[in-house]
Amino acid sequence: MQCVQLAASGLEHLALASGDAPEPGPGEVRVRMHSAAVNYRDYMICAGFYGGEKQYPLIPLSDGAGVVESAGSNAGQYRAGDRVMTVFWQDWESQPVRPGARTRSTGSEAPGALTEMGVFPESALLPVPDGMSMETAASLACAGVTAWTALHCGGPVGPDSTVLLLGTGGVSIFALQIAKSLGAAAVITSSSDEKLERARELGADETINYRKTPEWGPEAFKRSGGGVDVVVETGGMGTLGQSLQALGLNGSIGVLGALGGISAEMNAMALIGKCASIHGITVGAREDHAALSKHLVRHGIAAAIDRKFTLDQGPEAIRSIARGEHFGKLLVRIA
Numbered sequence: 001m002q003c004v005q006l007a008a009s010g011l012e013h014l015a016l017a018s019g020d021a022p023e024p025g026p027g028e029v030r031v032r033m034h035s036a037a038v039n040y041r042d043y044m045i046c047a048g049f050y051g052g053e054k055q056y057p058l059i060p061l062s063d064g065a066g067v068v069e070s071a072g073s074n075a076g077q078y079r080a081g082d083r084v085m086t087v088f089w090q091d092w093e094s095q096p097v098r099p100g101a102r103t104r105s106t107g108s109e110a111p112g113a114l115t116e117m118g119v120f121p122e123s124a125l126l127p128v129p130d131g132m133s134m135e136t137a138a139s140l141a142c143a144g145v146t147a148w149t150a151l152h153c154g155g156p157v158g159p160d161s162t163v164l165l166l167g168t169g170g171v172s173i174f175a176l177q178i179a180k181s182l183g184a185a186a187v188i189t190s191s192s193d194e195k196l197e198r199a200r201e202l203g204a205d206e207t208i209n210y211r212k213t214p215e216w217g218p219e220a221f222k223r224s225g226g227g228v229d230v231v232v233e234t235g236g237m238g239t240l241g242q243s244l245q246a247l248g249l250n251g252s253i254g255v256l257g258a259l260g261g262i263s264a265e266m267n268a269m270a271l272i273g274k275c276a277s278i279h280g281i282t283v284g285a286r287e288d289h290a291a292l293s294k295h296l297v298r299h300g301i302a303a304a305i306d307r308k309f310t311l312d313q314g315p316e317a318i319r320s321i322a323r324g325e326h327f328g329k330l331l332v333r334i335a
């Protein structure tokens with residue numbers, strides 16, 4: 001069987017490899033992978049600037065879906081032929097997070113999905129629901145679940161809510177699709193007018209080019225008629241100041257990214273004056289992933305896949321996410 005392996009820290013150590021199909025041990029399941037999806041985090045892991053214990057050679061990518069082939073002893077949850085998808089945190093069952101729940105993540109501390117044949121603990125898998133394509137299932141574990149938990153960080157989102165999404169990458173576009181299905185209004189930013197046009201086709205109500213409008217925070221405040229309720233903060237500390245300006249009273253910011261930097265000064269008065277909340281997000285629990293899947297099927301939502309690669313193009317797929325040319329997801333079709 002073939003897989004993509006990271007032999008050591010550094011993108012130059014990423015290559016296609018072949019070997020024997022792994023055998024499932026106790027509590028494990030062998031999965032013939034159908035597709036896997038790339039997240040910015042996978043690039044960070046391969047480039048060597050992401051924390052956590054790694055065992056090389058490492059099979060990268062947290063997100064994937066496939067069909068169960070066989071199960072080891074004490075693994076009774078799945079049968080051969082079942083459609084399954086990987087989960088991000090292999091031991092985080094439900095909210096709130098507790099010590100020890102985030103020690104093993106797929107594609108970092110534990111082997112990932114960029115392989116023809118993967119072996120995963122049962123706790124690292126969820127069934128793919130009827131009505132969901134394998135490509136959508138393969139795109140959920142990181143970006144989809146993060147969009148879901150960040151959107152809900154301040155409570156329920158509904159027709160009275162307005163959300164702000166930064167950029168048009170995997171997390172933001174899932175958040176846009178979910179927010180619209182919940183009836184919320186959505187403001188989205190991008191460096192590209194062409195991508196903003198695509199976001200409009202997916203239902204975005206207001207679009208702002210953050211390059212042409214550097215003060216996009218006050219602009220989002222104005223266009224939302226008095227401030228947004230939730231910001232899915234993919235930019236991190238570099239964009240937090242503008243996000244705070246976009247926020248309405250009692251609004252919430254789900255901080256998850258670091259695209260715009262990891263530290264910055266913050267104006268506490270803006271936070272205090274708006275009675276705002278800032279929440280840190282680390283993807284989410286298995287129960288969040290299951291709730292998201294149910295929601296996507298109920299609303300007929302498919303992942304917005306920008307480009308598909310083959311397994312032997314896997315290293316290029318990982319490298320290409322850093323160029324930021326994509327809209328939504330980059331997928332590797334394996335079978």
Ligand SMILES: NC(=O)c1ccc[n+]([C@@H]2O[C@H](COP(=O)([O-])OP(=O)(O)OC[C@H]3O[C@@H](n4cnc5c(N)ncnc54)[C@H](OP(=O)(O)O)[C@@H]3O)[C@@H](O)[C@H]2O)c1
Binds near residue numbers: 169190191210259282
């Ligand atoms: N904490 C967590 O749980 C968690 C989970 C998932 C992801 N993340 C992090 O969240 C971020 C986004 O992840 P992703 O998978 O969606 O990445 P992605 O698919 O690579 O999306 C990146 C997009 O973000 C936009 N962007 C880049 N720099 C920006 C900036 N300074 N301000 C606003 N937008 C900017 C660009 O969109 P345009 O081309 O439209 O400008 C870019 O294409 C990454 O930092 C990732 O590591 C964290």
